[in-house]
Amino acid sequence: MGRDRKDEQSTEHFTKMIRSTMEVPAWRALPMAAQALYPTAGSRLYISDAPTDRDGAISGAWVEIGETEALGGLGIDWETASAEVMEDCDGMPVVQTAKQSRRASPMQIILGNDPTDPGQVILWQAVKSELFYPFRLEFPDNGPNREWLALVVSLGEAFDTANAVMKLQANLIPTHNIIRSEAP
Template identity: 40%
Template sequence: MTIYATNGAKLYIGGALASQATDFVATDFDGETWVEIGEIEALGTVGDTSAEITFDSISANRTRRLKGTRNAGAMEVVCGIDYEDPGQIALIAAEKTIHDYAFRIVMNDAPSGGTPSERLFIAKVGSAAEALETANNVMKLNATLWVNSNVVHVDAA
């Protein structure tokens, strides 16, 4: 069993990409022009969680649970502010629109001579706020990605 560190992972933003009625697959992201978002400090979490539907059965004296809709969450991204970084500029611009954008995470888990794993999804940029904090801190750009699709896993090879 092998585990990997998050360090070395990269986050990219693509163009506006509409949602679709079926789950995305890796080829749905072919042709995207990816721009790396620089100075990432934290990538947050991403992945499906099912809503809980409950039913209280009187005769069984038991609450029954069903799985409802799936939600891939809100990914909280933290960057050190770089006013000249093309990825951060694209992220801020995406927040000003109503569109979903393609996103790509490339992990640092490639086997020797191989390719790393990836995660692909679409999201709305729900926020892009500056955190200025105290004297001995780096100014940060905090962005929230509202994931609006399944997360496509591409395995390392």
């Protein structure tokens, strides 16, 4: 009989544990600033409906780019130079590498091709323009966001596999610093 009581308590404890973990995912229980990882599912990508003016001011309204499937990445790359500058203790040449200049990494976005989507229509205008367009990436649940100016350097239809939908592939090159705002 004592054993049955112990099993009941163990089952109750286990049930409470499971319920508490099912109610709120563990990563959501932390304040956003304390989270080490940000989910990207549900992120929204926006483009301004007008390019920036000569001073870089944003004058247009934000328009969501629909059917976003892949967001690519934002970052920087360094051009490097290498030279044999010394020998090691065995008399073998040692190659040293130095950073020369920094440039923005291209951001490739993949979309489901929707010619009626207002954001995709603006992307087509932007690829034909030599002007910078503002972009904004908003992460879900009032998470952080990113804003930057970019040149849309390529835009084309990607046919992928024979049993998939037609995609639209755009390459953006950020031209100014990426503004990172963390969650409130």
